[in-house]
Amino acid sequence: MAAAVWLQSYVSSFFFIFAATFIAFSGLLLLVRWRPWCNCSVCRAYLSSTWTAEFDNLCDWYAHLLRQSPTGTVQIHVLGNTITANPDNVEYMLKTNFDNFPKGKPFSTILGDLLGHGIFNVDGEAWRFQRKMASLELGSASLRSYAFRIVSGEVHHRLLPLLAFVSDPSGDNTVELQDVFRRFAFDTVCKISFGLDPGCLELSLPMSEFAMAFDRASTLLARRGATIAPLVWKLKRFLNVGSERELRRSIRRVNVLADEVIRQRRVLGSASGHDLLSRFMSSVEDDRYLRDIVISFLLAGRDTVASSLTSVFFLLSQHPKVVAAIRDEVAAVTKGKDENDEVPTYEQLKGMHYVTAVLHESLRLYPPVQFDSKFCLEDDVLPDGTMVTKNARVTYHPYAMGRMERIWGSDCFDFKPERWLRDGLFTPEGLFKYPVFQAGLRVCLGKEMALMEMKAVIVSVVPRFDIEVINGGRSPHFTPGLTATITGGLSVRVHRRTATACE
Numbered sequence: 001m002a003a004a005v006w007l008q009s010y011v012s013s014f015f016f017i018f019a020a021t022f023i024a025f026s027g028l029l030l031l032v033r034w035r036p037w038c039n040c041s042v043c044r045a046y047l048s049s050t051w052t053a054e055f056d057n058l059c060d061w062y063a064h065l066l067r068q069s070p071t072g073t074v075q076i077h078v079l080g081n082t083i084t085a086n087p088d089n090v091e092y093m094l095k096t097n098f099d100n101f102p103k104g105k106p107f108s109t110i111l112g113d114l115l116g117h118g119i120f121n122v123d124g125e126a127w128r129f130q131r132k133m134a135s136l137e138l139g140s141a142s143l144r145s146y147a148f149r150i151v152s153g154e155v156h157h158r159l160l161p162l163l164a165f166v167s168d169p170s171g172d173n174t175v176e177l178q179d180v181f182r183r184f185a186f187d188t189v190c191k192i193s194f195g196l197d198p199g200c201l202e203l204s205l206p207m208s209e210f211a212m213a214f215d216r217a218s219t220l221l222a223r224r225g226a227t228i229a230p231l232v233w234k235l236k237r238f239l240n241v242g243s244e245r246e247l248r249r250s251i252r253r254v255n256v257l258a259d260e261v262i263r264q265r266r267v268l269g270s271a272s273g274h275d276l277l278s279r280f281m282s283s284v285e286d287d288r289y290l291r292d293i294v295i296s297f298l299l300a301g302r303d304t305v306a307s308s309l310t311s312v313f314f315l316l317s318q319h320p321k322v323v324a325a326i327r328d329e330v331a332a333v334t335k336g337k338d339e340n341d342e343v344p345t346y347e348q349l350k351g352m353h354y355v356t357a358v359l360h361e362s363l364r365l366y367p368p369v370q371f372d373s374k375f376c377l378e379d380d381v382l383p384d385g386t387m388v389t390k391n392a393r394v395t396y397h398p399y400a401m402g403r404m405e406r407i408w409g410s411d412c413f414d415f416k417p418e419r420w421l422r423d424g425l426f427t428p429e430g431l432f433k434y435p436v437f438q439a440g441l442r443v444c445l446g447k448e449m450a451l452m453e454m455k456a457v458i459v460s461v462v463p464r465f466d467i468e469v470i471n472g473g474r475s476p477h478f479t480p481g482l483t484a485t486i487t488g489g490l491s492v493r494v495h496r497r498t499a500t501a502c503e
């Protein structure tokens with residue numbers, strides 16, 4: 001008995017001393033990293049949060065600072081972060097000197113528990129191998145048509161019936177659109193990646209265990225990324241307490257479900273499906289690695305699409321002329337098919353130049369990935385003369401770049417799809433001044449798929465429904481995270497248009 005009491009007190013003392021040393025050490029490291037002695041006006045505003053008096057979102061404050069900077073680059077010393085909105089710097093990081101700007105260890109440590117060695121989370125050879133394999137598959141005509149079938153089915157059999165149900169005059173006509181698009185995007189990306197249908201967008205809006213666990217895991221990971229002192233979450237993970245305990249549980253649930261899908265697919269054989277998992281199975285033997293690869297796709301393709309669609313409908317609710325022009329283009333391209341027809345074909349979607357311009361313009365103002373950081377491998381000098389040291393964080397900022405007069409002109413804050421059209425044809429801009437899908441060697445692999453998916457939604461919903469944002473005048477407030485998410489969602493009223501109005 002005495003021995004047990006002694007052992008218990010010995011173990012608790014050990015943990016107490018360990019935790020105290022760890023916290024003291026973290027504090028010290030934090031101090032060195034933070035450089036709280038930096039007294040420049042930007043660092044003071046950051047530390048005292050005085051920027052919140054003028055700006056709703058941190059990204060709006062950064063955009064303001066970047067507009068003021070002659071080089072389009074600022075350094076937040078207390079964070080050890082160099083932020084740039086200068087297209088030459090972006091090109092240098094993402095292409096010219098790509099090898100010196102990997103994602104780096106800090107990023108992969110944050111996401112590693114969920115993403116393992118998936119493409120999103122690795123550098124070097126592991127990345128090159130997956131990139132090659134994934135670009136072959138994503139570039140193939142057969143995956144394109146498989147993805148198109150999935151998206152059309154989800155739009156036609158779930159999204160449109162749900163909006164029709166909401167718009168029924170006997171109800172209150174309101175729905176939270178961001179949630180609808182998150183469900184839509186999760187169903188489609190799961191089907192495309194795993195061949196698994198979580199059915200989140202069924203009329204009853206059910207809670208899927210997989211979606212909930214995945215959601216929780218990505219939210220908690222984003223929180224890890226937002227903490228100023230990474231050692232705090234590392235300690236919590238080590239002790240398996242609080243949010244880290246919950247995160248571990250959510251990740252375990254995601255993994256169990258993913259492993260089960262992979263196990264079943266192995267039994268049936270890789271030829272049994274057209275999804276990415278089935279395609280990757282022939283090149284990857286290790287099931288754990290396979291799981292990592294496919295989960296990266298879920299993370300990459302879900303919230304980005306949901307966030308983009310939410311912003312498009314937010315902007316459309318303020319621009320009735322753009323809505324009318326979309327309806328005109330859809331009617332012209334589909335030659336007035338009646339509204340029971342399927343989603344327009346892949347080729348028809350491609351031919352809708354105005355809709356493509358609307359999407360690009362919306363993504364310019366509200367990119368789902370507002371900023372993206374790399375970690376410098378060796379000391380370097382950016383093209384604008386900014387010096388960056390080994391291990392420093394360097395961030396390019398698509399949100400700010402979309403709001404720079406020197407890039408887009410004095411009307412940079414206006415929503416003007418026409419800026420993307422030349423003689424009625426969509427004309428893309430340089431990727432380094434518009435790195436919404438990143439650019440250079442690691443440019444997004446799902447770009448074409450995402451554009452197709454979002455266009456399919458716009459051209460199906462806009463002609464059939466009027467979507468009115470409740471409290472639409474307010475500019476969005478974003479929740480800090482990996483992807484831009486509007487705090488509190490986007491509540492809308494849905495009104496069904498009459499058959500004649502749809503033509």
Ligand code: HEM
Nearest residue numbers: 119300301304305308368369436437438442444445446450
């Ligand atoms: C509007 C929608 C989307 C946007 C704005 C977007 C944007 C981005 C960005 C900024 C990156 C670079 C992230 C980083 O390296 O930290 C990226 C990478 C990636 N995206 Fe997307 N994405 C979208 C949709 C999708 C979809 C639907 C998929 C596939 C299902 C996808 C697959 C990927 C993959 C696999 C990567 C990693 C590429 C690599 O590291 O080589 N994305 N995307």
